[in-house]
Amino acid sequence: MATVVELRQAVVLLGRFPALSGADLDVDEGEIVLVHGPNGAGKTTLLRTLAGLHRLTSGSGSVLGVDLGTARRALRGAIGLLGHRTHLYDDLTVLDNARFWAASAGVDELAARRALERVEVEPRLADVPVERLSAGQRRRVALAVLVARRPRLWLLDEPHAGLDAAGRDLLDGLLRDAVVAGATVVLSSHELDRARALATRSVLVSGGVVTPVGPGAPGAA
């Protein structure tokens, strides 16, 4: 199985603060890897680094075969990142947003509409400006954008937050489908029971260091 993520002693300084302090991580194609840890441990920084949004201060890494040290911009378009923010234009309608972000990945409007249906955004909301949506509805639209763009690597920071019970089940189904279609998922979550049931394995981030946990991890019983 191809290696999708490979980090070696990755250090990321945000200002003078070491958000990652020598992180090692390997993720293979088709895996769903849960990243968990306390607040401020470096989970978000880890995901943003994998997306190529942070420079490595030292260490090395590659994502989808792209060197994070020298060519991180080449990753753009192959990554789907959903964090605390949804990357949606408030003044545009749901359909306008889905259409624009889908078009930016070379995907047509029909696929954008299908993605909205897939995440069960009510058809009556298609022409509603995003600013009028609830937080959960916004999150579903953001998920629809990811579904339409079909990224090879999904990076999700607290993806269950803001979703109702049906939305959480829907998200889990989406991620399982994405993996079946060949994608790889790295997600952080504080909802450990749900996320563990979804993930193929877990890693703990603490103090900017990544430690494998669970069955199969070094030192596990």
Place this chain on the structure above:
Amino acid sequence: MLRDACAVAAKDLRLEWRSKVAVNQILPFAVLVLVVFAFAVDADAAILRRIAPGLFWVAVLLSTLLAAGRSTAVESADGLPDGLRLSGLDPAGIFLGKAGALAAQLLVVEAALTIGIVVFYDVRIDDPLLYVAACLAGTITLASVGTLYGVLSLGLRVRETLLPLLVVPAVAPVLLAGTRAHERAFDQVTGSGWSWVGLLAVIAVVYVAAGLAAYGSLLEEA
């Protein structure tokens, strides 16, 4: 790049269509500038005709500051800079699209201002071709500068106050050359105005090239 530019321009124009900021706020503001300056300077028709070229470009510049600020602000909310970075869109295409949409809005403002100076200032445009050429070249520069400095200020909390500070000095040559070209288009001064249009065109090419080259790096750092 052109496909991406069209997608971004269509998105920005759709944003404007939905919010109506240019039509309901920037355009009336530009016309207000013409009227208020007329009160402030003099009610004498001859003086108003003489200062009309300069006032036209001052009104366009002030409108550019508002429109560029708005164009930047819509990209700063809800993590959108990250969205743009990760979109896979060609940064040069994003620059062209945003500058193109901004230019389209400014041209609408300029059309209204043209009616304004004809009606309020009793100006007669003797050389419409020269007038339009100066408007087009100047608008391309203003839109390019506004877009380029807009992304430079994108991630800053002091964005609203920094943007005018960056843009005004950079477009001072446009004010000068545009005013000179329009003076000749209004037949207020003898001599050809095309050399001033040539200067405007050169400035436009420089800023478009700078935007195409630098926008990606500036977006990364925003």
